[in-house]
Amino acid sequence: MDWGAAGASIGTIFIACDEADISPDYKQAMVDYGEKDIVMTTKLSGSALTVINTPYVQQLGTEANWLERILNNNKTLKKYAKMLIAYRGMKQVEKAAFGATYKTVWCAGPAIEHVKSIRPMGEIVKTLTTEFESARNVT
Numbered sequence: 001m002d003w004g005a006a007g008a009s010i011g012t013i014f015i016a017c018d019e020a021d022i023s024p025d026y027k028q029a030m031v032d033y034g035e036k037d038i039v040m041t042t043k044l045s046g047s048a049l050t051v052i053n054t055p056y057v058q059q060l061g062t063e064a065n066w067l068e069r070i071l072n073n074n075k076t077l078k079k080y081a082k083m084l085i086a087y088r089g090m091k092q093v094e095k096a097a098f099g100a101t102y103k104t105v106w107c108a109g110p111a112i113e114h115v116k117s118i119r120p121m122g123e124i125v126k127t128l129t130t131e132f133e134s135a136r137n138v139t
Contacts, residue, residue, distance in 0.1 A: 009109070010111060010128070011109070012030070012108045012109040012110075012111040012112050012115070013030075013111055013112075013114060013115055013124055013128075014121065014124060015027065015030050015108065015115075016030035016031060016115045016117070016118045016119070017118070017119060017120060017121040017124055018118060018119065018120045018121065019120070019121045025104070026104075026106050027118050028118070029052055029054075029104075029106050029108075030108060030112055030115040030118075031115055031116065031117060031118065033052050033108070033112055034112060034113050035110045035111075035112060035113035037052050037053050037112070038050050038051070038052060038053065038108060038109065038110050038112060039051060039052075039053040039057065039062055040062065041057070041062035041063075042062070042063060042064045043060060043061060043062055043063060043064055043065075043068075043089070044085070044086075044088075044089030044090075044092060044093065044105065047082070047086075049107060050107065050108060050109050050110070051105055051106060051107050051108065052106045052107075052108050052112070054104050054105070054106065056104055056105060057105060060105070064085070068081060068085055092105050093105055093106075093107055
């Protein structure tokens, strides 16, 4: 914060907490995969988001199809296209989060590299605050 940051986006590390109401397979994926396994996709929401590059994501591809790209570039239709693409993608992610199958799409960011185990949320927060204080005292 001393460097001018207004906040931080750290959701990925909380996916693997005991309290997260998601499938055990999704939590385990947070431990098993790393930063190199994260890819950007526009296929699920019409906007860029990051997911784990699972075999199913590789099969699906990460780019919107030609029709979706045309609709996203049309000023009149863009908002409707984004709503439909986002709805379809949300349903795919929801299905993956609560019932893992071979067709699994798991959202995560590069911070996945720091997820080493499934832990209680309180322990994750304590680690974050300890590491923040440590870094702050170095400067």
